[in-house]
Amino acid sequence: MTDLDTLERDLLAQVTAASDEATLDAVRVAALGKKGSVSDLLKTLGSMTPDERKERGPLINGLRDRVQGAVTARKTALAEAALEARLASERVDVTLPLREAPEVRGRIHPITQVIDEITAIFADMGFAVAEGPDIETDELNFTALNFPPGHPAREMHDTFFLAPDHTGKRKVLRTHTSPVQIRTMRSQTPPIRVIIPGRTYRHDSDQTHTPMFHQVEGLVIDTAANIANLKWVLEEFCKAFFEVDGVTMRFRPSFFPFTEPSAEVDIQCSRKGGEIRFGEGTDWLEILGCGMVHPNVLRNCGLDPDAVQGFAFGVGLDRIAMLKYGMPDLRPFFEADVRWLDHYGFRPLDVPSLIGGLTG
């Protein structure tokens, strides 16, 4: 055995024995550093004869390469082992429950959701959204809508009044969204297509009535809109809103002071196990009122009833929300009970649209 063999065996043993990076580095420096044992051997090559160098050179260089390789391999192994040890110590319990994200916890009230649905449907038919104040004048809530003062038709609305002002006039809380029809017709030039969602108030409180509720009203004014168009709009709306392929509707003549002719609309449905389904069944459910805008109303807005014409319709928003989503009672809509909101409310990013569908 030559001294080179001995040295190699000795060095490789030291590399293998090094249990951490510092020890390994010390071995490397002792062998391969400037004054290392292998480096010293390499330095001797310069003083050798060419023949000696030819014989010893490969041997010493081979020794260096093998030691170098062993050091590198050992270094990698030590790093791996250190990482494994670290990973072993970094274990956490990923089954620990997190709290629900705010996007998951938050809720949109069914009224908002239904208004957004209705807006999407009517926007497709070119309807804008019009709004007006909740506190109205008697003129806009009644008189301009062809409810003459003292007329019994006013008693169809149980009205909230504010205190009389210094002239003795008292404002009302709007009993329907219809005053916005007047505001719209007085401020815009036909053609007009608007829907009017909003809060309405009647002095009524029992199982099925609340003093505050919501309506959405529709108004179309142009030179040709008639009952045939009205029927089409309402049928399309009902199909789209209730997300069914077909609905059967029944138009019953009725009376509203601000429309002539007037009708109430029933929709055919079935009631199975407390669930209402449209497009089937034999029951009728009243869902909205409608009619051609009364000539007196057009005149009250400065429009000529022989030149323009149109129709209007009104739906109880809370009511159709209940019909579609199955809430049995109206009162909890306004109680802000987090259990009810959590159950009947909608996720924040479930924005109804026609391209994506009203509901998921």
Added chain:
Amino acid sequence: MKFTLSWLKDHLDTEASLDTIAETLTRIGLEVEGVEDKAAALKPYVVARILTAEQHPNADRLRVCTVETGAGEPVQVVCGAPNARAGLVTVFAPPGTYVPGKAITLSVGTIRGVESRGMLCSGAELGLGEDHDGILELPPEAPVGQGYALYAGLDDPVIEINLTPNRPDCTSVHGIARDLAATGIGTLKHEALPGVRGEGPCPVEIELSFAPEDRPLCPLFGLRLVRGVKNGPSPAWMQARLRAIGLRPINALVDITNYVTFDRGRPLHVFDAAKVSGNLTVRRAQEGESLLALDGRTYTLTDDTVVIADQAGVESIAGIMGGQASGCDETTTDVLIESALWDPANIAQSGRRLGIITDARYRFERGVDPAFTLPGLDLATRLVTELCGGTPTQATIAGEPLESERIIDFPWTEVRRLAGIELPRIEIKLILETLGFHISGTGDRVKVLTPSWRPDVEGKADLVEEVIRIAGLDRVEPKPLPRLAGIGRPLLTVMQKRTRIAKRALASRGLMEAVTWSFVPHADAELFGGGGADLVLANPIASELSDMRPSLVPGLLRAAQRNADRGYPDAALFEVGQCFATDQPEGQSIRAAAVRRGSATLTGAGRHWDGSTKSVDVFDAKADALALLGALGVPTGGLQVTAGGPSWLHPGRSGTLRFGPKSEIGWFGEVHPRTLQALDLKGSLVAFEIVLDALPLPKHKPTKAKPALALSEFQPLSRDFAFLVGRDVPAGDIVKAAQGAERKLVTGVEVFDLYEGTGVPEGSKSVAVAVRLQPVERTLTDAEIEAVSAKIVAEVSRRTGATLRA
């Protein structure tokens, strides 16, 4: 409006079934509310006689009866009624019968060991009122075996329609028959109504005592005396009809007025002539006059109300209710019959003010047929003489009949124009004429004369309604509303979009959307900056719903507390909705507000293993407010946050958001302890509110291009500074000063540490900020960095009095 089928058939010649009639009524706008067919419900019940009644062997209170039912052998029935006795004629129900009063179906049973094959019935068991005296007792001659409904005159189905207020003509059976006749299911019976030939003049004179402008209060008044009447009960057929529609028969004279009211929509009044002193005056009541009316109540009158008075004073409230003093009873021998016309608006107003609802008021305020005033008087007179005998005088008539007919210029095309359906002229003509309209002229436009009983028909559109409701709305084929050309343009306004985004943004922060009442208790309104007299409801539904809300917050706070009371202490609620500063449209604003209670922070509520549990504080509310502004895209460059807020917030833990000294847009903070106390709230509560209408609108720009993006090639660097400042110096001022020190280089300032305590002098605090510098032209030299740092320190020091912490 209620009527019976046989009553209808007095006026309508028809073969149509009850179902067809009901369906037709609804189809033409006389919506059927209900049909009560007692004959069908009571079909199994028959008149029966008890042959024997023996004591039950095993029960003291029961009797074992044999009952003759008119069909086959007598049957054995066990009966517990005290009046079950041999010979009694009563009502029997065989096994299989449904008993409405008990909601059971009978079967053959064994009662205490004795078989019972049916039941003897009380009125209550039949659903006919409440009698407590046991089973029904019929007269001995009642025909055994006959259906009880037929025997008792209950076999006439009662139809109730939900009459819309525009149809006074259909407050009468005759008017309903006319409408039905127009559909072709029958023909209207035109009964001749001959006039009454009275003997001699009516001795009571009428004076219509009105100022000229008040003449419309009573345009026409007819009166007739009938002498020598005998006022007993009205005949059974009349009583049965009145009972069927829910009226109580009183005596023949009164029943006649009620009958004509429903038969013809013509309310009448009868005075006992012996109790009337002198002539009658029709006039406005004098303030403070009173009348003991037929309902037994005394009404104090004002001069808005029209009355009929004699020498003794007020005898009747015109068109609404008569007085007790001159009312007719069994002793009446001479009767004055009144048929008059009243002003609808005045009757409505008086009736409302007095709180009297009568069948007369119901008709007069809708408008009775003026042309039937005197024929109605004659009809009533004939009924009185037929049923009560007596001799009528001639009528006294004061005033003039109203001209109520209108002539409407009607182009046939109006039906197509409004209804979108082409109907043959002949059909339109037939419908209108059957309803009583007269058509004159030829060609494309005709004149239509409205009948006197249709005050609701004013113009062309009303005629179209008449035609289309009778022809059938179902015949109108739906036609698409033409689409607007091109791709739809945006339809929502900025405010509408902001409202929608606000809701979704707040919900995304884990808040639940509440919809609370627009009204709040008066005290809450005052506490939250409202409570003005112009926003107080005159007739609140409840005392705690009295004022239009000035803010969304009180409603949300109370909602949070209600949830806490139910065991859900960590409510996080928001609302976006209207608030009211005045009763004018401009006084209404849309606001967004949220309330967090307990530990309901953004990350979640309740205790959590990561130790992040904390009570909500002012910064949770501030974070919600700023997140909302960010989501709405409101440019926040000029936004200022100043300490303090409205009085309902904790003065030291609240802030106001504003774009300038006068442009407040909202506020946030912890709720003031006094607010908590006033509203009886407990726990940690924070809130924010932003007035969406107060937010600046986006600027309209000619293009949608965004400004060019200038990216620096040089590394940004950050320098930390710890400043010592007075406790009360807002950190925001330090940040602002640092930002303003070198605008070209400073791109961000973060506060990363706050410290008070050991090492910091009393009354001071240490605020550490990291300032980010972004070189633009070249890498900064050490000297330049030093210069900028010195500038920042100088500027912060100048603006806040801060010193650099050693």
